[in-house]
Amino acid sequence: MIIKDAPIVLETKGMTKRFPGVLANDHVDLKLHKGEILALLGENGAGKSTLMNMIYGLYHPDEGEIWIKGEKVRLNDPGDAIARGVGMVHQHFQLVPVMTVAENVMLGAEITRGLYLDQRTAVTKVHELSMQYGLEVDPTAVIEDLPVGTQQRVEIIKALYRNADILILDEPTAVLTPQEAHELFRIMNDLTEQGVSIIFITHKLKEVLAVADRVGVLRGGKYVGTADPKTATEASLAELMVGRKVILQVDKAKAQPGEPVLKVSDLVVKDDRDQIAVDGLSLEVHAGEILGVAGVQGNGQREFVEALTGLRPVVSGKAVIAGQDITHAPPRTITELGVAHIPEDREKHGLVMPYTLADNMVLNRYYQKPYANGIILNQEKIDQDGAALVEKYDVRTPSVYTPASSLSGGNKQKVIVAREFSREMKLLIANQPTRGIDVGSIEFIHNQIVAQRDEGVAVLLVSAELDEVLGLADRVAVIFDGRIVKTLSIAEATRERVGLLMAGSDA
Amino acid sequence: METTTSIPIWKRIWDRLGILGAIIILVLIGIVVSFIQNQQVTTAVLSSTIRQSTPLVLGALCGLIGERTGIINIGIEGQMLMAAFIGYLANVYIGQLGVFSVGMTLFLAALIGIATGALLGLLLAFMSVTLKMDQIIGGTVINILAIGITGYFYQVGLTTQGKLQPIALGRLADIPLVGPVLFDNPPITYITLILVVVVHYMLFYTRWGLRSRAVGEYPSAADTVGINVYLMRYVNTTIAGGFAGLAGVFLTLEAVGSFERLMTNGRGFVALAVMIFGKWTPFGAWGAALLFGFATAMQTQFQFMGNLTIPHQFIGMLPYLLTIVVLAGFVGRSRPPAAEGIPYEKE
Amino acid sequence: MSEQSVEEGNGRSSSWLRRIWNTTSVPVGAVLLAALIGAAILAISGANPLDAYAALIKGSFGDSAAVGRTLEKATPLIFSGLAVAFAFKAGLFNIGAQGQLLVGAIVAAYVGFSIEGLPAIIHAPLALIAGAAAGAIYGAFPGALKTYTGANEVITTIMLNYVAINLTDYLADGPWKDTTPGNVVARTPKIFDSAAIPFVGDIPIGFFIALLMAVITWWLLYKTTIGFEIRTVGLNPHAAKYAxxxxxxxxxxxxxxSGLLAGMGGSIETQGIVGRYQPGFNANLGFDGITVALLGKTHPFGVIPAALLIGAMKAGSSQMQFSADVAKEITDVIMAFILFFVAADMIIRWILRTRAAEGEKITLSTGWGK
Known part of the structure; x- marks a missing residue:
């Protein structure tokens, strides 16, 4: 590759963006050469998305310049960016679920004959693009029926349809199996050979080393350096990204598993669209061990956890916790059995945003002594104990009376962890416990989970981050299509093997 | 994509229309049978059904254009009431000028009424999009505002030069049953039937429709391809307001000919049930409105029949009870636009 | 959104005065702005706004009889305001306070006129409770419909208002009609004195019952586990389920x-003010409850001054019509604008440059089926 000599297609100079209370981007200079894959590395909150949103015209920089193909540009909205050949695949797909692939692709750049929307031509065009770039997809399929990997291809076609030659991919592998990720990398290489330049946003170090031509690192809103993937190591990149030495491995002793605490057999659960999402799932978790459930997002994990915690009805099968059948039990019964639950979506399920931290800390035991006497609340005790938990779990907040909404993601998660871990517990169900939070909070929460295990708690860890599962679990159960396809000991669980299982093939 | 031609035509029609088609055929047979038995009553009831359904269809079109773009409009009642009132006043005062013919006066008055509805739609958009107010409260504000303003400015004893008259469509109007019911109506009734087709076409076969639906289902997807979500919502809610305005002037310029306090009588709310029952589609809304119109027409018919054993208050409850039943039975089964009611915030 | 509120947490240091200003500035500003617009409308229609407002104030606070009238008008508004505000706390919009109030009013009247010979100490509370219970049942119905079928309470309660109007009309013109010779209008007989809730001087005792209910509502909402559950459901139903x-x-x-509160308001109206049920006498009390609740920032204690203000406008409007020759309905227009400005609090906050407190914003619109 002769990247160095290739012309610069995109450049930012001194990009700065402030949000109330946060300096999201602080004079960021970035260069992208024609036909290269530039990986933009940084932890959550480092300012990667803010920078990309400015390049895509969604945000407006407070200071700084954007140059595209040698021309200084002002981008008022995504339309301006699209017109200059910038395309973006967002982390959360920007597709209308009830519309077809072709409708989604042409949205905003419709083909019309008079007033009439020309669906037929759009379908042909999408078909042509999918042939040209090897992005297999049915143009007439409805988005919500497609697997996430295919939806991602639709997003890429959407950009190509608009003649994008600068493509921004925001955390594109978060929803893919390792094998699907490799397929994506192949597509990315194909694209660069056809002259497309790519910015690839990620926080996964292995991927950066595998696919990037160059690595740029953001930390705390600042551009802190460029690395060459040929010479860099995971450790050196991590240090650059976080700003200090990072222990990539969680330190833990060997598990001392005891009696089974959770037994699930042939569980069947439906999703919101009334389709079978969990399809005959069986597993066991023992006291004193961490069972990690690995799998690509959307293979029934959410429905499985919601069914276990009483939030979703079970169609058939059986779940037993500590000897008690909880298949059809309501959430409160399950909680009172000693089950702690870190929910997948902390803002939706885990917290009441306008409530104070103190009230959030008693969200599932406000009715018990000493917080209530009959129906009368003991607010003083609630506030007092809340303050103690804030202290103990290192929640960074001005006071215990602060509403939960004003905390950062990591601190919100710590409030949930504090609440759940401060109860008597036999079983911990943690679903995506560290999604979207900073490295410091991740380390803290991982250590807390291991500490609970060592106290004899059974831990069910569900995570789409394969590294998290492999780093924490004592045994790994791989979920695919609503079923556990295999359970491996941590020694057997190599990345390659788990990856294949995640894609549904039993290796 | 080529469709396979091996499926017979009748099968494809059945797949498209299914049970709905069967019901339509049964209803048509029922009408014919009833017509053979009693020509006059059947014609009267069906004509009344069309008349009663007109404001409901227009109200439902107002509701669905808004909701397809993600704005819940509970202020249809107020938009209708205000438009009815202003349209009526316009008819009175333009008539007093003595410059225009009766027809022209009515036309101008109708336009002013439509504009009134549209203006209140703009207000709703301002409240929901710019102020990010709760949309249900925003609609309630419009309703209470309309009741207050029309109540304060209402005066008795105003006179007009007339109301919109039926236009018989030539020979078509002479067909038995169908003629008087469908082809001998005043203009707003015809316009409403045309609007059902137009809105259907616009919503599902044009760029505007595709964009509107995208904005109502997944606004950020529209935003990221350069569609101005706020503008779409402003424009559509305003246009929709015009439909409610037309429903209002239907009452004062076509159906009744004068204004009475609170004359909309809950039609704006019933229209929302009609919209839901019709699954947010214009033809669905039209069918649902006919059902409600029929219930109301029967209510009038009962009162004419003389040998009344049921107190009129109970018959008066019918449309409202029907609304509750429809909501209870159908809300869970139909799928509203995903983003309705939620103010759009960039990231 | 989370970024915006980062600084809010530090707002602890702000003085008491500042906090009171932050919570009252919007209602006060809304009332003033609405009064200004009302004045403009009066001026346009050829009246002298100053004269009109002077007459309005005289008619509502001019002497002890006027104050009594204001309290009389405010009493049912406290109830309907509490009913709407209470439902808001669970994220529910009870537009049906009107219907619940009517049902309560007529049932209280029925108990009041049909049972003879009970001592007042039993009869009056019995009628009060019967009306409250009727309102409660009438309110429970849309609640159950929402829970079991997903039918949105906003529309079902509005529809039930129309049903209630028809139903009470039927009763007052049919089985429960006043058969006094010479009576032609639809109304129930007068209730017995033993069922009446009397006045102390010019002040209706019902007003004190209303104050008591406001305190009970506040206690229930903020000091009990039931209130915690209601507020949690209102702010985040998903988290409530999780909890x-x-x-x-x-x-x-x-x-x-909520229906109980509205129904009790109907009872008080019948027993303490009208003395019977007569269709049309309670018009709009339920809808005014929406304005009262929002003006009172959906807090039980905020409802009281809000109801007093609206009550005063109603009490003084007759005087205004009489001495300033202004149609009473102008107060409806002013109330509508009050509602608009309270709901559109951003406008007033922008004018006054104050900030919203956390969790103050009301959110109801979550679609029809959820």
């Missing part, structure tokens, strides 16, 4: 209690 709260039960309970 083991029975959301369906809470929704029905809230609508029942």
């Amino acid at each position: 083991g709260i029975k959301v369906a039960f809470t929704v029905i309970l809230t609508m029942t209690l």
Whole structure:
């Protein structure tokens, strides 16, 4: 590759963006050469998305310049960016679920004959693009029926349809199996050979080393350096990204598993669209061990956890916790059995945003002594104990009376962890416990989970981050299509093997 | 994509229309049978059904254009009431000028009424999009505002030069049953039937429709391809307001000919049930409105029949009870636009 | 959104005065702005706004009889305001306070006129409770419909208002009609004195019952586990479910209690003010409850001054019509604008440059089926 000599297609100079209370981007200079894959590395909150949103015209920089193909540009909205050949695949797909692939692709750049929307031509065009770039997809399929990997291809076609030659991919592998990720990398290489330049946003170090031509690192809103993937190591990149030495491995002793605490057999659960999402799932978790459930997002994990915690009805099968059948039990019964639950979506399920931290800390035991006497609340005790938990779990907040909404993601998660871990517990169900939070909070929460295990708690860890599962679990159960396809000991669980299982093939 | 031609035509029609088609055929047979038995009553009831359904269809079109773009409009009642009132006043005062013919006066008055509805739609958009107010409260504000303003400015004893008259469509109007019911109506009734087709076409076969639906289902997807979500919502809610305005002037310029306090009588709310029952589609809304119109027409018919054993208050409850039943039975089964009611915030 | 509120947490240091200003500035500003617009409308229609407002104030606070009238008008508004505000706390919009109030009023009247010979100490409370219970049942119904079928309470309660109007009309013109010779209008007989809630001087005792209910409502909402559950459901139903709260039960309970408050308002109106049920005498009390609730920032104690203000406008409007020759309905217009400005608090906050407190914003619109 002769990247160095290739012309610069995109450049930012001194990009700065402030949000109330946060300096999201602080004079960021970035260069992208024609036909290269530039990986933009940084932890959550480092300012990667803010920078990309400015390049895509969604945000407006407070200071700084954007140059595209040698021309200084002002981008008022995504339309301006699209017109200059910038395309973006967002982390959360920007597709209308009830519309077809072709409708989604042409949205905003419709083909019309008079007033009439020309669906037929759009379908042909999408078909042509999918042939040209090897992005297999049915143009007439409805988005919500497609697997996430295919939806991602639709997003890429959407950009190509608009003649994008600068493509921004925001955390594109978060929803893919390792094998699907490799397929994506192949597509990315194909694209660069056809002259497309790519910015690839990620926080996964292995991927950066595998696919990037160059690595740029953001930390705390600042551009802190460029690395060459040929010479860099995971450790050196991590240090650059976080700003200090990072222990990539969680330190833990060997598990001392005891009696089974959770037994699930042939569980069947439906999703919101009334389709079978969990399809005959069986597993066991023992006291004193961490069972990690690995799998690509959307293979029934959410429905499985919601069914276990009483939030979703079970169609058939059986779940037993500590000897008690909880298949059809309501959430409160399950909680009172000693089950702690870190929910997948902390803002939706885990917290009441306008409530104070103190009230959030008693969200599932406000009715018990000493917080209530009959129906009368003991607010003083609630506030007092809340303050103690804030202290103990290192929640960074001005006071215990602060509403939960004003905390950062990591601190919100710590409030949930504090609440759940401060109860008597036999079983911990943690679903995506560290999604979207900073490295410091991740380390803290991982250590807390291991500490609970060592106290004899059974831990069910569900995570789409394969590294998290492999780093924490004592045994790994791989979920695919609503079923556990295999359970491996941590020694057997190599990345390659788990990856294949995640894609549904039993290796 | 080529469709396979091996499926017979009748099968494809059945797949498209299914049970709905069967019901339509049964209803048509029922009408014919009833017509053979009693020509006059059947014609009267069906004509009344069309008349009663007109404001409901227009109200439902107002509701669905808004909701397809993600704005819940509970202020249809107020938009209708205000438009009815202003349209009526316009008819009175333009008539007093003595410059225009009766027809022209009515036309101008109708336009002013439509504009009134549209203006209140703009207000709703301002409240929901710019102020990010709760949309249900925003609609309630419009309703209470309309009741207050029309109540304060209402005066008795105003006179007009007339109301919109039926236009018989030539020979078509002479067909038995169908003629008087469908082809001998005043203009707003015809316009409403045309609007059902137009809105259907616009919503599902044009760029505007595709964009509107995208904005109502997944606004950020529209935003990221350069569609101005706020503008779409402003424009559509305003246009929709015009439909409610037309429903209002239907009452004062076509159906009744004068204004009475609170004359909309809950039609704006019933229209929302009609919209839901019709699954947010214009033809669905039209069918649902006919059902409600029929219930109301029967209510009038009962009162004419003389040998009344049921107190009129109970018959008066019918449309409202029907609304509750429809909501209870159908809300869970139909799928509203995903983003309705939620103010759009960039990231 | 989270970024914006980062600084809010540090707002602890702000003085008491500042906090009072932050919570009252919007209602006060809304009333003033609405009064200004009302004045403009009066001026346009050829009246002298100053004269009109002077007459309005004289008619509502001019002497002890006027104050009594204001309290009389405010009393049912406190109830309907509490009913709407209470439902808001669970994220429910009870537009049906009107219907619940009517049902309560007519049932209280029935108990009041049909049972003879009970001592007042039993009869009056019995009628009060019967009306409250009727309102509670009438409120529970849309709550149950929402829970079990997903039918949105906004539309069902509006429809039930129309049903209630028809139903009470039927009763007052049919089985429960006043058969006094010479009576042609639809109304029930007068209730017995033993069922009446009397006045102390010019002040209706019902007003004190209303104050008591406001305190009870506040206590229930903020000092008990039931209130915690209701507020949690209102702010985040998903988290409520996660926390083991029975959301369906809470929704029905809230609508029942909201209906109870409205029904009790109807009882008080019948027993303390009208003395019988007569269609049209209670028009709009339920709808005014929406304005009262929002003006009172959906807080039980905020409802009281809000109801007093609206009550004063109603009490003084006759005087205004009489001495300034202004149609009474101008107060409806002013009230509509008050509602608009309170709901559109951003406008006033922008004018006054104050900030919203956390959790103050009301959110109801979540679509029809959820």
